[in-house]
Amino acid sequence: MESTSVVTSKGTTNAVGKWFRRNLQTSMIIIMMIVIWIFFSILTKGAFIGSQNISNLFRQMTVTSILAVGMVLVIVTGGIDLAVGKFAGFVSVIVAFLQAFVWYKLIPDQPLLAATLSVIAGLSVGILVGMLEGYIVSYLGVPAFITTLGFQWIWNGAILLVTGGRTIPANQPYFSYIAQGYLPLWLGWVVAAVVIAALFYTMFNSRAQKRRYGFATNKLSLDMAKTIALSLVILFYVYMVNQYNGVQVPVLLMVIVAFIMAYLGTNTPFGRHAYALGGNMEAARLSGINIKRNVFLIFVLMGLLCGVAGIVLASYVGYGTISAGGGYELDAIASCILGGTSPLGGSGTVFGAIIGSLIMASLTNGLQLLNVTPAWQYIVKGAILVGAVYIDVYFKKNR
């Protein structure tokens, strides 16, 4: 009896090891994140890992993450979008402008309706601009780098026009809830329970499907280990943030966005076509893929996500300003690259980008806790970005 249990546990360890080797990139970056967390936790004597800080950390990463999640697909197709930061900023000032100056005249005393309209407006602007950029890049053939660089300047100007240099308040009720709200504690647990149930259902369902097709399934112990580990992470997170104020609405939003994008990227022809055309455009075209439409749609998606990010940004900071969104595009790009997206196109994952931006946010947050001056924060972040990518390159070469 005893010997069999030893054998299975050894088998599982082997299987886990195999998984790690197969997913070297993902494993590496997760390990890196854990190392950084441990490091900061020790240096800050536990303050870093405290529930209030964890809560803040996740909220701080939302805007960049939402941008990074869209950026992954843009970079995967071999493009780049330098306009996302300032565009999200533009959406945020537009939304703030509507909140502060327009709705109260048109529909006074209806804050819920006003907030809803603001969201719709922000998303619409996102989609429309995405369509315009996508059209210019894919149908007119102007390189993405140039198009989006141009748009970055355009948004700089547009933001100045809308704000007139002033700060516009966007802290009205309901609207604030989008990025400052918390789920009631009990609802947090309910969400966690639902997600965990879904995880287990998916796992068993996919095993059943595989068996129906006559494929060997992973060891049950391995699948269980993976699902349980993920569930524990979720439970731990909800427990931590419930110690403070509860699950934040924007974090939930970010997770939903990331999930949808990840699913789109790996499980639909659209997503797979994007990866293929980034890897070899000519082979993709000869495979019957409509390259132009695919690239166009990716920019539309990116625009939509900029809209989401802009709304969250306005709600989070509570006002629209001329500096809104400055430099976010670089944070988003760095998150992608840190998360294993190839700058040459063709490969990269949404999950990696999320972890990448969590690492970036952790660095900022941890260094702030340690009272490191902004100057050194930049220097450390820059060095870590380059160093981390080097480690990745090194391991790939010596696999």
Next chain:
Amino acid sequence: MTEEIILDVQNVTKQFPGITALSNVSIQFKRGEIHGLCGENGAGKSTLMKILAGVYPYGTYDGSVFYEGQELKLTSNSIKEARAEGIAIVYQELTLVPDMTVGENIFLGKEITENGVINWDKTYAECRKILEHYKLDVNPNDVVKHLGVGKMQMVEIAKALSENAKVLILDEPTSALTEAEIDKLMEILESLQEKGITSIYISHKLEEFFRITDSITVLRDGKTVITAPTKELSLEKLVSYMVGREMKERFPHSTRKPNGTIFEVQNLHAIDPEEPSREILKGVTFDLKRGEILGIAGLMGSGRTELVTTIFGEMGKITSGKMLLEGKEINIKSAKDAMEKGISLVPEDRKKQGLVLIQSILNNLSLPNLYSFSKTWRIDKNQELKSCLQQVKNLSIKISNIENEVNSLSGGNQQKVVIGKWLMTIPKILIMDDPTRGVDVGAKYEIYKLMNELAEKGVSIIMISSELEEVLGMSDRVMVMHEGRSNGILDITEATQEKIMALATGIA
């Protein structure tokens, strides 16, 4: 001839994750001989050559290699070291920089400098000398991407020889060459032999071994099967050593009966859209029957590839003439368009047009077929895996794991992936541009069988091939192209090599 051993490979074993590419291989190469190396796709030929050339440095394999009596220990800058030692290699896949000139390419990595600055005059003068020496008809100032594949191959060889090589490794140098170019290559190799240079020659065109080599080694599944003087071997023996059984025929028998016209091309003219003054098709007329295999023969540059890519909507701009599919005039704007109408193309260049090298075998096979695996907007990954595994089996593609990068496959197996992905689209008309390039005899036979099966099911196939034997062995009719024109269509019963060549060179 001296019997001195220049290269002695002893018990070399090379492993990749999940696969043993070479196990205990020992071969001796004599100075001044032309040594043929053959074996099925994935037998380990290229891997062994890459060990000799320093791509896989000392320590990444087991066993030893002795070169001129000394153990070869290529380490840090191993590729350069091997070159300095006098081991030159022409890789299976072209390695020229397309946007550079011939001269720049040949001297890439060993630029002629004066005080740290490149002396271009001297570079080009040297380059011209090399090209003239080997009687290569190439201008050193030409940009490589404007050359045909055959000339590129010649430039590769010149590049390898530009550094006094003692051993020249040629990994499938003739897979993209025309008959005339092959003749030229043979001449060059013979003149090298007279100078005492050893050549190691890999090919899947087995006849070539009997024209040129002194001895032959056969590899199978990473093991040496036999090394013997060429005169003691015959084609049949060689094939049976390679595939491990006897092969009675090169081309499988078929009972197909083409009937009814499915596709017609009438007096097609087309220009190069990037260079409108250049006419790439100057009048092509043919018809294709349901369930027929139509071979297209012609010399390199006769417009065969241009014809099929133009039909596929991907290259030329049609200026006059028309195309009829099932009696209706059609206008194809893109590959997507063509595929929706039931026409698929297996392209010529697997690396550039066929595969996404950084992706898995699975993803490559399924790429043109994703919609057929998705009932809704979601891909049924189990269905995808099942179909692709089936295809791997049908084509006997040698893989260790379908999730591995397609880049890790041997050249011939990559070619099978290319064929497989477009076969899965279940077209009405399948156009194949040199489909068996670099594929071993056994696998060729499998591909031919598949083509026959398809034709028997009513699929019409247009096959371009540079191997006349293949054209004659597989086609129902042969269309011969000459300078962008269709110069005649021969029924297989009347077609001979001579007649085809006469049409191809414009004599007839």
